[in-house]
Amino acid sequence: MARRGDTIELAVLGLLHEGPMHGYELRKRLNLMLGWGRVLSYGSLYPALKKMLRANLITEVAATTTPTSRRPRITYEVTEAGNEHFQRLMTEVGPTAWEDDNFDIRFAFFSSTDxxxxxxxxxxxxxxxxxxxxxxxxxxxxxxxxxxxxxxxxxxxxxxxxxxxxxxxxxxxxxxxxxxxxxxxxxxxxxxxxxxxxxxxxxxxxx
Missing domain, CATH: 1.20.58 (Methane Monooxygenase Hydroxylase; Chain G, domain 1)
Known part of the structure; x- marks a missing residue:
């Protein structure tokens, strides 16, 4: 059975595979993918991001500010190791890939598989x-x-x-x-x- 943290990790790697994103954008995209019944809080997202940073799956890019906020936003991008890990996860075809949460995320990134x-x-x-x-x-x-x-x-x-x-x-x-x-x-x-x-x-x- 997949843990929620593993599902978030797969989703984050898939999104960052498309290009760098900051935490706000990641959370918004993840909530669209997970559906109305499973809203993802920052309290779940940021611990997952920190864990992925420690594992060298993602890296932080220089923080930027926006016209609507003076608080700098940290942008994340996937590393080479993260890309390789994402590809390995997307080739798994066992029962974990069929579970409710994991299947939805896997399906969203089906274009990355054969x-x-x-x-x-x-x-x-x-x-x-x-x-x-x-x-x-x-x-x-x-x-x-x-x-x-x-x-x-x-x-x-x-x-x-x-x-x-x-x-x-x-x-x-x-x-x-x-x-x-x-x-x-x-x-x-x-x-x-x-x-x-x-x-x-x-x-x-x-x-």
Missing amino acids: MEIRLRVLEGRRSRLQERLARVQGELERTQAEVDRYAAELQRHGVESVEREVRWLSDLIRAERGDGAPTPPSVPAPAPSSTPRAAGGVPSSND
Whole structure:
């Protein structure tokens, strides 16, 4: 199971792979990637940045000031070691790459990987969700008679959320294989992170 710090590290390296950024911009971009339900605070970001600085994965560039702020902003850029580490992380295709948070970040940087790796991650994620779906559907059938209609409706909503993501993944897999499916959008569309995965008793893959 991936730790939150590892997920932040992967995301920061991916963003800095595009070019240098200061902390404010990094936090804004990370929050867009993580989705509305997982806002990243500076209290989480800056310890992660300090750890990456100590590991020589990133480096600080001369601080600059802006017209709207007299406080200098430190800009960060990725080092050669950081780029190599990012590439290694993006080639991992095991269960960690299929977890909720990690998958979203991996998907955002899919352009940095080849088709075989993308397919293995997409297929692994789909298999994980199909297992979760089968388990939760069974639980829903057993408990519907024991809960009121609002609790049952919330459970059904959770099941439908997972079903939508499974269909989305299947479309992406067909597109990667060139099976005639529409080309997937360059920006992660109906981002899975924006759906309440744990709604209605749908257990997280981190459980």
